[in-house]
Amino acid sequence: MKDLVYLPDVVTLNLCEATCNGCGMCIKVCPHDVFELSGKKAHIVRKDYCMECGACALNCQVKAITVNSGVGCAAGIISGILNNTEPTCGCSDSKTACC
Amino acid sequence: MKSAYITGNIPVNGEVIPVVSTDFNTKDFLGAVMVRWGINRDRYRVNPGIYAIGSPGPEADVFVSANYKLSFDSLRKNLKGKDVWILVLDTKGVNVWCAAGKGTFGTKELVNRINIVNLDKIVNHKRLILPQLSATGVAAFKVKEETGFNVHYGPVRAADIKIFLADGYRADKQMRKVNFSFIDRVKLIPNDFIYGKFYLLAAMALLFLLSGINSHGFSYRNLQGEGGPAILKVFLAYFAGIVITPIFLPYLPARFFSIKGFYSGTIIFLILLFTRSAGDNVFEILSWFLIITTISSFLAMNFTGSSTYTSLSGVKKEMKISIPIQIGLAFTGIGLQIVEKLIY
Numbered sequence: 258m259k260d261l262v263y264l265p266d267v268v269t270l271n272l273c274e275a276t277c278n279g280c281g282m283c284i285k286v287c288p289h290d291v292f293e294l295s296g297k298k299a300h301i302v303r304k305d306y307c308m309e310c311g312a313c314a315l316n317c318q319v320k321a322i323t324v325n326s327g328v329g330c331a332a333g334i335i336s337g338i339l340n341n342t343e344p345t346c347g348c349s350d351s352k353t354a355c356c
Numbered sequence: 357m358k359s360a361y362i363t364g365n366i367p368v369n370g371e372v373i374p375v376v377s378t379d380f381n382t383k384d385f386l387g388a389v390m391v392r393w394g395i396n397r398d399r400y401r402v403n404p405g406i407y408a409i410g411s412p413g414p415e416a417d418v419f420v421s422a423n424y425k426l427s428f429d430s431l432r433k434n435l436k437g438k439d440v441w442i443l444v445l446d447t448k449g450v451n452v453w454c455a456a457g458k459g460t461f462g463t464k465e466l467v468n469r470i471n472i473v474n475l476d477k478i479v480n481h482k483r484l485i486l487p488q489l490s491a492t493g494v495a496a497f498k499v500k501e502e503t504g505f506n507v508h509y510g511p512v513r514a515a516d517i518k519i520f521l522a523d524g525y526r527a528d529k530q531m532r533k534v535n536f537s538f539i540d541r542v543k544l545i546p547n548d549f550i551y552g553k554f555y556l557l558a559a560m561a562l563l564f565l566l567s568g569i570n571s572h573g574f575s576y577r578n579l580q581g582e583g584g585p586a587i588l589k590v591f592l593a594y595f596a597g598i599v600i601t602p603i604f605l606p607y608l609p610a611r612f613f614s615i616k617g618f619y620s621g622t623i624i625f626l627i628l629l630f631t632r633s634a635g636d637n638v639f640e641i642l643s644w645f646l647i648i649t650t651i652s653s654f655l656a657m658n659f660t661g662s663s664t665y666t667s668l669s670g671v672k673k674e675m676k677i678s679i680p681i682q683i684g685l686a687f688t689g690i691g692l693q694i695v696e697k698l699i700y
Contacts (some may be wrong), residue, residue, distance in 0.1 A: 259606070260533075260665075261536055261605075261606060261663075261664075261665045263611060263665055263666045263667060263670045264609075264611050264612075264670040264673060264674065265668065266567060267669045267670045267673050268667055268669055268670070269669050270544070278561060278678065282496065285488070285491075285509050285527070286489065286491035286509055287486060287532070288489065288512060288532065288534035289533065289534065289665065290529060290532070290533055296432065301377065307667060307668040308388075308664070308666060308667045309668050309669060310457065310492045310663050311457075311492055312489075312491035312492040313400070315492065315493075315494075315495045316491055316494075316495055316496055316497070318497040325668065325669065326492075326668065327668035328457060328661065328667075328668060329660055329661070329663075329666035329667045329668045329670060329671045330658075330660055330662075331613075331657045331658050331671055331674070331675055332661050333657045333661055333663060334668075334671060334672060335675075338597075343407065344606075344668060345458075345533025346692045
């Protein structure tokens with residue numbers, strides 16, 4: 258099946274190739290095959306497929322990756338606005354969850 | 357209470373470690389079905405701690421999992437015939453990916469749990485296998501710094517674990533990718549269906565009451581005659597947003613989920629139109645078109661939270677554009693409905 262893709266040109270993912278040490282961890286943790294390793298550096302090759310989960314940035318030891326990560330969930334964003342918090346789904350408290 | 361999946365014990369350093377079965381019995385299956393319908397979902401948990409599969413020794417691999425029983429079940433089921441350890445984290449009964457997003461399946465809890473169970477006394481190596489999707493919460497290099505253990509991210513799906521092990525702890529490109537197949541989407545429908553029940557009841561109640569309006573004010577006879585069909589139309593709109601949209605997700609030609617939902621709502625509306633059930637005059641027909649498509653559009657937008665490929669930035673953009681339009685269409689639809697009833 259073809260990979261599903263959301264909106265073009267909205268993703269906040271950024272990779273500083275000068276800082277990258279080529280460890281390849283971002284490639285191992287990315288669920289949407291966004292990165293590629295060539296010339297001992299990681300490169301962003303499928304940016305629009307990124308869902309901003311933040312796994313790459315968290316696991317980048319040299320902090321070469323930045324992304325404004327969070328839940329891509331409309332119900333979560335609404336509840337964040339209503340409760341004046343970050344967008345959040347009801348996953349970890351005792352209420353029923355959206356995801 | 358002793359859990360049915362625990363079949364014995366292994367003594368290690370004076371502690372007793374429970375052995376778990378790799379068989380999936382009827383009770384596990386029924387439990388899984390109920391959880392999908394939102395029944396007992398918040399209490400479907402496993403106690404955090406260390407467990408054994410088969411008869412593992414100090415050389416055996418350690419797999420890390422969440423304490424949501426569905427996550428734990430899919431792991432143990434796929435370790436049949438192996439002799440390994442399972443370290444269950446306290447993720448508050450939430451699955452791996454959501455818990456990682458929340459940080460409960462995170463570096464801190466993993467480090468903490470390694471220390472609580474004295475993992476370095478149970479095994480003589482420094483290898484931990486984590487589900488890849490936990491990487492959103494776990495920084496592998498920090499775990500190494502704080503405990504000496506090396507995190508190996510395994511495949512996304514537990515079903516690929518045996519190939520991952522046979523390949524020398526290597527997950528290939530397909531194993532690392534998250535899909536959103538027909539089956540994946542269908543499994544989510546029951547829970548979303550139950551989750552949105554208050555929207556459904558509120559919309560049904562509103563349209564039911566509106567159906568009582570007539571040129572003289574309000575009539576109970578109108579309510580009796582038209583209340584039922586009004587409730588049915590709202591239910592069909594709900595069905596379009598929560599069932600039709602996820603099923604046909606890749607085939608509804610739009611990027612925005614709200615537009616995908618608008619299309620599913622349109623399908624329902626056209627069925628009503630062709631069965632002469634959409635209304636008696638142009639105002640009523642138009643008002644139902646607006647109400648049905650808006651309900652479906654709004655609910656479909658909420659499915660972004662269940663999907664596996666929408667980003668926060670994307671959903672924010674979609675909402676900024678869609679919500680004002682949805683509000684406008686909903687008010688126009690309800691306004692037309694009232695006007696129509698006062699005129700005819």
